[in-house]
Ligand SMILES: O=P(O)(O)O[C@H]1O[C@H](CO)[C@@H](O)[C@H]1O
């Protein structure tokens with residue numbers, strides 16, 4: 331057990347799918363995994379380990395924001411020997427070039443956050459996905475005939491803001507969308523020499539205020555979930 335995860339050593343698989351939402355983790359475990367076991371519910375952040383097509387996999391939440399995923403991904407990599415984390419999140423599109431339910435495979439995460447600098451001495455404001463899992467997701471998507479958009483995204487600490495303009499860092503790095511965790515996940519993986527990818531489903535179109543419901547954020551992300559599971563078993 332680690333400070334924030336109650337699972338015993340050996341109860342977490344080498345590959346973890348990590349949504350922000352604990353109930354999305356439960357939905358995936360209930361609907362996609364066999365022989366599934368709830369291995370941690372500390373702070374109601376659920377971790378389930380089971381098999382998908384015969385391969386052991388863990389689905390567990392990160393909670394929302396950089397500090398939270400910073401904790402969970404670090405403990406998974408260092409205390410449980412996890413090799414690969416695939417974040418499966420939602421994001422807000424900065425323009426109407428994207429549509430609700432589009433799926434992004436994140437190339438680089440740009441952030442104003444000081445997390446990477448003060449945790450690991452990583453000075454860059456743009457951190458790439460780590461290891462081979464990004465490419466494996468692209469190949470898996472092509473094999474399944476699913477469309478994924480490869481793009482930079484903005485990892486922000488802010489969900490609500492007064493200024494409607496696209497933030498400068500997102501403009502600078504041509505980020506199509508915003509979410510709140512990928513930068514810290516990539517920073518931890520980079521520092522620790524681990525693999526990390528982030529898949530995002532567009533849940534909000536920021537300029538038009540179109541959005542999917544909270545129930546859909548839990549349950550209607552089928553394309554992303556199935557792509558992550560199929561990629562995970564090849565990791
Ligand atoms: O759907 P998840 O994975 O939680 O991701 C996005 O949704 C949350 C905000 O609603 C933030 O965590 C953001 O990154």
Ligand SMILES: O=c1cc[nH]c(=O)[nH]1
Pocket residue numbers: 420421422423489508509510533534536
């Ligand atoms: O961080 C996020 C996630 C979903 N939608 C947003 O607008 N922002």
